[in-house]
Amino acid sequence: MALPPVIIRMWGREPVPRRGPRPRLDLAAITTAAIEIADAEGLTGVSMAGVAARVGVATTALYRYVDSKEDLLIAMADAAAPDPPPPAGHWRDYLSAWTRAQRDFLLRHNWLLSIAQLVPPLGPRRLLWLDRALAALDGTGLEDGEKINVASTLTGYALTDAALTHGAGSPEYDEAGITGAQDYGEALTEVLDPATYPALSSAVRNGALTGAVGWVDDADFRFGLDLLLDGIEQLIARRSR
Known part of the structure; x- marks a missing residue:
């Protein structure tokens, strides 16, 4: 080729x-x-x-x-990709640090989020990240294709979280006075029709967006990451049986 x-x-x-x-x-x-x-x-x-x-x-x-x-x-x-975290510890701890590190370098170089065409990595630095993720899953019983899918899913989560965090600080939102999750919730109450958006309207009225610090609290990132890691853990458990 x-x-x-x-x-x-x-x-x-x-x-x-x-x-x-x-x-x-x-x-x-x-x-x-x-x-x-x-x-x-x-x-x-x-x-x-x-x-x-x-x-x-x-x-x-x-x-x-x-x-x-x-x-x-x-x-x-x-x-632009830095070195991945060095291999260490349990697979779950490593992939947690690995995903967070990806999110962080995307935010440091937020222009990466503007590259519309996302293709599988072909360069030496990005492929090193993939290699380290696969190595962390050695001994889990997952097939190689499943390991690659795990890495792709976590990369997608890091990219999505970075895009939301970066986009939330855009000038359009600042000009509207929306600087945090609570401001966003108040804006939603002004536009949501409970007849059309019953579930979302109820969640906003019940304070789902109040009390959050900034747009994307670290606890929110951790919550989503734990959901993914819990699913991976269940998959590993099924394979072991």
């Missing part, structure tokens, strides 16, 4: 010329510059010309390493 050139470069598999001057640029330097721009300005600030200016080369020089902005985004998404 012929891999895209950007994937080959991400893995350091591109042949190194034996002759001639050593290139003054590489994919790591390009992605580092692009990530710095994205962290400061969001994805809208990332352009091939802007990245080239940041690393001090002509725009055409970038095309030796990335064929398009789409390729650049693929490389950025992988390079």
